[in-house]
Every structure is written in C-alpha cells, then in structure tokens.
Amino acid sequence: MDQAFIDQALQQLACVDDDIARALPQAGAPAPRQRASGFAALLAIIIGQQVSTEAAAAIRGRVETLLAEVSAERLLAVDDQALRDAGMSWRKIEYANGLAGAVVDKTLDLDALPHLPDDEAIRVISSLRGFGRWSAEIYLMFSLQRQDIFPADDLALLVALGRLKRLTQKPTPRQARDLIEHWAPYRSAGSLFLWHYYRGAPV
Structure with missing residues (x-):
C-alpha cells in the first residue's frame, strides 16, 4: 500500500x-x-508485544546484534539466557523458540503465507503460541500489505x-x-x- x-x-x-x-x-x-516479511518480522512482533515502541526497538536491536543473522536456525542455536540478557522475557523467549521451531520443521511455511486468503493466513499465524489474532492481522497488514x-x-x-x-x-x-x-x-x-x-x- x-x-x-x-x-x-x-x-x-x-x-x-x-x-x-x-x-x-x-x-x-x-x-x-511497510515492514519486511518472514521470520524476522514475526520475531519483531513477539518482541514488541506489551512494551513501548522505544523499548521494543532497543530490545530488537540487541537481539539482532546477538544473532548476527536473524533466522530461525540461528535463534535456536543461541542460549536462552543470552536472549534474556538482551531484554526478552522468558515468556517471549518461549514464543520465539516455538516460532523458530515451527519454521525449521515446516509446520509454518513462510513462503506459503503470501498466497493464502486473509482468513486462512490469520488462522495459521494465530495457531502459534504467542500469536493472537491481533498479531496475525498486524503481520498481514504491514508485512504482506493486505488491503482489507x-x-x-x-x-x-x-x-x-x-x-x-x-x-x-x-x-x-x-x-x-x-x-x-x-x-x-x-x-x-x-x-x-x-x-x-x-x-x-x-x-
């Protein structure tokens, strides 16, 4: 848009x-x-839940520095305590690991999401722990640029x-x-x- x-x-x-x-x-x-799509964008949504925009940006910056490459595989290879030290709560670390695991084992097919109807894409994303309907809709609107x-x-x-x-x-x-x-x-x-x-x- x-x-x-x-x-x-x-x-x-x-x-x-x-x-x-x-x-x-x-x-x-x-x-x-407009935001990028894919794993990094979904991870950013987790990080941004229930914190200010400024706090989310600071934590996201530290996590990105820690990971060097923001990918599901890289996140799973990093120690949870390192993510906690970067500012993520234990609950958000749990959600992030669940997201990364779903991407790695293909439970979540990121490449398929842009081709799904709105309701189906929302259902797929909100089936992940830590992602409610709001999180899914934000991803569709800003990362997939859905118009309705x-x-x-x-x-x-x-x-x-x-x-x-x-x-x-x-x-x-x-x-x-x-x-x-x-x-x-x-x-x-x-x-x-x-x-x-x-x-x-x-x-």
Missing part, C-alpha cells in the same frame, strides 16, 4: 462514510507503513473509532467490526487513518 493507494482508498471511504469525509480534511492522509484488514483488538483503533463516530465510549471489537464493515475492501487504509487520527484527534 503506497501513498497513492492510501490516498485513493481514503477518498473512496469518504464517499461512503460521512465521518471520514468530515475528518479527512482535518487530519490528512497517513503515510504508508482491521485489527479490531487494537486499543488505539477502538479509541479513535469512538472519537471519529462521536460515541460516548469506545466500541467493543465486535461493535467496531460492525461499524466499519462498509469500509471493505479498504479496511487497511481505514485502520491506518484511525491510528493517524488517534494521534491528532480532539479528545
């Missing part, structure tokens, strides 16, 4: 959603957010959607999915806009 696609998608959404039509001129369009993803379990998205829709409180994930169902097939661009709006929207 490059800038041209995002701009076009949001113009389409503005035609079907009066709230986006009102907010888009105020907030502007968000920039693209809405991570409804994301707190910032829910808060932003509540503000955008002028609700008295943030919606539940189920309510949020219902509220933006008409955004298909551009729900990824809508999600990017909500994160952008979250940072600049009036409280």
